[in-house]
Amino acid sequence: MTLLLTEDDVTAVVTYEGLHAAMERALGDWHRAGVQHHPRVRVSSGGAGLNVLAGADAVAGYVGVKAYGARGGGRDHIVLLYGDTTGDLEAVVAARELGALRTGVASAVATRHLHGDTTVLGLVGSGQQAVTQALALASDNPGLAEIRVASRTPENRERCAAELADRLRGHGCAVSAVYDTAPACDGADVVCTATTSAVPVLDSGHVAPGTHVNAAGSNSLTRVEIDPALVRRSAVVVDSRDQARLEAGDLLAHVESGRLDWRQLPELGEVVAGTRGPLPVSAETDLTLFESLGIGIFDVTAAAFALAEARERGLGTRIDLS
Missing domain, CATH: 3.30.1780.10 (ornithine cyclodeaminase, domain 1)
Structure with a gap:
């Protein structure tokens, strides 16, 4: 049965x-x-x-x-x-x-293999996906000391921060709501975006060299969640080349300009298996980026x-x- x-x-x-x-x-x-x-x-x-x-x-x-x-x-x-x-x-x-749990865990796996330990997390977005991004990273990082939640709507970021603080009680992690992505990213070694925005919400100028970014919000070629200048600074990994070709709006401009080729994008499975590493978009690379679409x-x-x-x-x- x-x-x-x-x-x-x-x-x-x-x-x-x-x-x-x-x-x-x-x-x-x-x-x-x-x-x-x-x-x-x-x-x-x-x-x-x-x-x-x-x-x-x-x-x-x-x-x-x-x-x-x-x-x-x-x-x-x-x-x-x-x-x-x-x-x-x-x-x-x-x-x-x-579905929300597995998306968060995919980012945690990517972070572990592309970056290592996380100490300060900048979280852009305040919905269910944002919560599971943070909780998945916290479960894999006992040394996570701080989470900063940025969202355009004050009550949403306050609610998200309060939920995370409650669910991470005893973890030793300070959680705060901040007004913008700049303070969310200041000093963060990992940044996760989980929004429904069709226009960039994460500015390259706010993200320090050495940061790892998990972009988990956009799953449409018509939606761009992160600044194209940030992608240009990144070494990129996707969850699936086939899915990226259909849905990775964050990467589309760089494919159209010739900086990226859908067929050459490394998949997270290859990184975990140790057969490939992230692919630099340009000579300016000082970040890693996991483009998460959900497969x-x-x-x-x-x-x-x-x-x-x-x-x-x-x-x-x-x-x-x-």
């Missing part, structure tokens, strides 16, 4: 530390047989839309698909997991929170991890689809 995991089930069993280990393993297997993904497909009726991503993780033992609505906040996210030897539907996993293998691996943990704890509801 198929196991249904609700949002409450997923929240009860998934930890940042456990998910980090599972995703890092999958990324290390990135270019080996049985670990692959298909870029996001977007379909629309003219009103509501549907986004679909697919992936296969033979080590975890599943192939799967994630689907979520593109209107009204896209509240209903699900992952369908099929056994890779039987083809049976093993689980239906609620994935709204899981199906992350969803399959994360859902498989949630399923294994739920089975171990006896959580979930069995449903008969026959």
Whole structure:
């Protein structure tokens, strides 16, 4: 029978530390047989839309698909997991929170391999994705001393900072809300952007040499979240070349100018496996940049991890689809 995991089930069993280990393993297997993904497909009726991503993780033992609505906040996210030897539907996993968790963990994995330890985090954005970026980095960095939250709306940045301060109680990390990206980035060794902005929100002049940047907000060629001058200073890694070609608006101007070639972009899996390093955009390089778009293998691996943990704890509801 198929196991249904609700949002409450997923929240009860998934930890940042456990998910980090599972995703890092999958990324290390990135270019080996049985670990692959298909870029996001977007379909629309003219009103509501549907986004679909697919992936296969033979080590975890599943192939799967994630689907979520593109209107009204896209509240209903699900992952369908099929056994890779039987083809049976093993689980239906609620994935709204899981999607935010895996995006945050992807940035934490990238930061670990491209930068190392994080001590001061500048956070640009104040929504759910911003929260999970910060919590994922905190879980992998016991020495994280400070987080500064910048957002255009005062009440949003105050709310986000208060939530992070509460959830990181006992971590020894000071959290504050700041009025702009300049004070958020001042002295930060890692900066994460997680906004829905269509125009740059992170100015190159605010980011010091040696900083690592995780850009997790833009997943459309028509949206540019970071200053093109910052990209020009960066050595770049993407989660997927195929997905970047379709969605990396932050990189598009540099491809069109000839500074970058979609086909040459290194993938995070290659970096984790040790087969490639980040690609410099120009001779001015003094930053590293992870362009995070979100890919199906992350969803399959994360859902498989949630399923294994739920089975171990006896959580979930069995449903008969026959």
